[in-house]
Amino acid sequence: MSAVLVPGGPGWASNAASGPFTMDAGWGAFHPRPSKPRFVVPPGAVDAHCHVFGPGAEFPYAPERKYTPCDASKHQLWALRDWLGFERNVIVQATCHGADNRAVVDALRDANGRARGVATVKADVTDAELRALDEAGVRGVRFNFVKRLVDTTPPDVLRGIAERVAPLGWHVVIYFEAVDLPELYGFFASLPVPLVVDHMGRPDVTKSADGAEFELFVKLMRERPNVWSKVTCPDRLTKSGPPGHDDVVPFAKRLVEEFPDRVLYGTDWPHPNMKDKVPDDGHLVDWIPRIATTADAQRRLLVDNPMRLYWSR
Numbered sequence: 001m002s003a004v005l006v007p008g009g010p011g012w013a014s015n016a017a018s019g020p021f022t023m024d025a026g027w028g029a030f031h032p033r034p035s036k037p038r039f040v041v042p043p044g045a046v047d048a049h050c051h052v053f054g055p056g057a058e059f060p061y062a063p064e065r066k067y068t069p070c071d072a073s074k075h076q077l078w079a080l081r082d083w084l085g086f087e088r089n090v091i092v093q094a095t096c097h098g099a100d101n102r103a104v105v106d107a108l109r110d111a112n113g114r115a116r117g118v119a120t121v122k123a124d125v126t127d128a129e130l131r132a133l134d135e136a137g138v139r140g141v142r143f144n145f146v147k148r149l150v151d152t153t154p155p156d157v158l159r160g161i162a163e164r165v166a167p168l169g170w171h172v173v174i175y176f177e178a179v180d181l182p183e184l185y186g187f188f189a190s191l192p193v194p195l196v197v198d199h200m201g202r203p204d205v206t207k208s209a210d211g212a213e214f215e216l217f218v219k220l221m222r223e224r225p226n227v228w229s230k231v232t233c234p235d236r237l238t239k240s241g242p243p244g245h246d247d248v249v250p251f252a253k254r255l256v257e258e259f260p261d262r263v264l265y266g267t268d269w270p271h272p273n274m275k276d277k278v279p280d281d282g283h284l285v286d287w288i289p290r291i292a293t294t295a296d297a298q299r300r301l302l303v304d305n306p307m308r309l310y311w312s313r
């Protein structure tokens, strides 16, 4: 029997990519010793945004990737889940794996029903491939509009894929930056599936949470009752810094209060592209009660909402 893997313990830290891969110089490997959170998440809590990387020797990184990360395996993810107090994970395909979803599918199959997935697919994906992903536990596809990370998908291709996954009951996860929302607003509002927006649409947190830029995002959620938001990644958005990420609180808190049934929380472990400021995952969990200030709001955010979106079947 192998020893139990514990974050911060033997075998936890990873600062290399296996197989023929070499982690990018300057890549910020995930936290070597994440703290135990003081905030106790409610029973059944879901970490609804996290990733696996490789391991490269088993699940090669995609030729078209824009970064080569450290390996971050399903075993490490399960160890972190238990350490932080979560019971389930939603694993989102990372861009370093392109549209090759094997690492995510492998993790889903290993999770005994305790994980669901979000895949990346191309226009030529077959219906049989979509059904196989569904059977493994995939419930959505992700499209990235952040131009520095990927070559973005043309809108008509995205619409075609959205129309094909709609009958499966899947949703579309979209990742964009706030400055690009005016241009994308009409397109997003016209898609025939539920939309889940990553990281609150990446607001500029030096602006006001009541200002025009964030107001447009709130308007999208108000007008479209099937738009959801992940209130995630304060570590990516903050200018004031850890551990409080104080400047991000008003944005997340506003969404949790105005749309208590359409918000999701996740750690974003292992924190792709964070370079030198990789967050302590325990601190990220301790951030939750600052944005969801009542037990009722916390239960919706961490349990009811992700269960409705990902585990309704």
Ligand SMILES: [Zn+2]
Pocket (backbone or CB within 6 Å): 049, 050, 051, 092, 268, 272
């Ligand atoms: Zn992420």
